[in-house]
Amino acid sequence: AFMPVYMPVTIEELNIQDRKIIACEGESVDFRVKVAGGGEYQYALKKVDVVSENPLVYKELETIATGQSQVTINYVQMDMAGRYVWEVANNCGRDTSEVFQLVVHQLPDYSRGYEFPDTLACEGAELVLSCEAEGIGVEYDWYHNGELTGITGKTFLIDTLKSESAGIYVCFAHNVCTQQVQSRAIHVNLDPLPKILRQPLLLK
Numbered sequence: 682a683f684m685p686v687y688m689p690v691t692i693e694e695l696n697i698q699d700r701k702i703i704a705c706e707g708e709s710v711d712f713r714v715k716v717a718g719g720g721e722y723q724y725a726l727k728k729v730d731v732v733s734e735n736p737l738v739y740k741e742l743e744t745i746a747t748g749q750s751q752v753t754i755n756y757v758q759m760d761m762a763g764r765y766v767w768e769v770a771n772n773c774g775r776d777t778s779e780v781f782q783l784v785v786h787q788l789p790d791y792s793r794g795y796e797f798p799d800t801l802a803c804e805g806a807e808l809v810l811s812c813e814a815e816g817i818g819v820e821y822d823w824y825h826n827g828e829l830t831g832i833t834g835k836t837f838l839i840d841t842l843k844s845e846s847a848g849i850y851v852c853f854a855h856n857v858c859t860q861q862v863q864s865r866a867i868h869v870n871l872d873p874l875p876k877i878l879r880q881p882l883l884l885k
Contacts, residue, residue: 689774690718692767700781704757705858706788712745712752712765714778720771726752728763731780739766739780759785789814789854789862799868802842810837812852812864822853822861847871 694715704710712726725747729739742763746752754761762785767778791814802808812821813835823832826848830837839846852864 687719687771687773688717690716690720690722690769690771690776692769692776692778693717695767695778695781697781700779701784702781703784703786705786705860706757706759707860708757708858710754710757710783712754712767714750714767714769716750716769716776718771718773720773722750723770724748724750725768726765727768728761728765729780731764734780737777737780739764757783757785759787761785786856786858787816788858788860789816789819789856791815791854791862791864799870801870801872803872804842804844804874806842808839808842808846808869810839810850810852810867810869811835812854814854814862814864816854816856818856819854820856822855824851824853825849842871844871844873 692714696711696713702710702712714724716722726745727741728743728745730742732738732740745754745765762783764780764782766780769776769778791812800808810823814821821833821835823830823837837850837852847869850867850869852867853861854864855861
């Protein structure tokens, strides 16, 4: 009878470039490994703490999944960032992949309020609105009554308030994670300047 001859398993390929997978918080991530050798394979994806790079020595922190050559994490969280390895075995031996890193970028997170969450300002006065979000490389876009204003910083300076300045202002934050995070609305109401309705008359 024919007896299959197997070789010790070897890891041939990972779906990783430059030993790094980059994802944004809340996205899905795929881990895939391609092996050779034959027979039945036992797969394990592990999060590790690397003690030595050469020779590779690491401590296992957590076994993420076993039994499959592809693992999908549907909702990446910040605490999943770290270093990982694949461990694969068959009846003839075992192999370990090189260490690769999962980098998770945080979505912008509004951490504090605004100087003017709702405000009544005088026509002709100066007004500064501000917003700030936590995160790396955060950029901003300001909207007024649903229209993009072109203001892209943390602060929005209005030199001279006019009647058309009244309305709702919203600050959108984004970074390398393209999903925009919206601030709460800032309502600006104007108190008009006094107007002389009738010029003084000379009374005799």
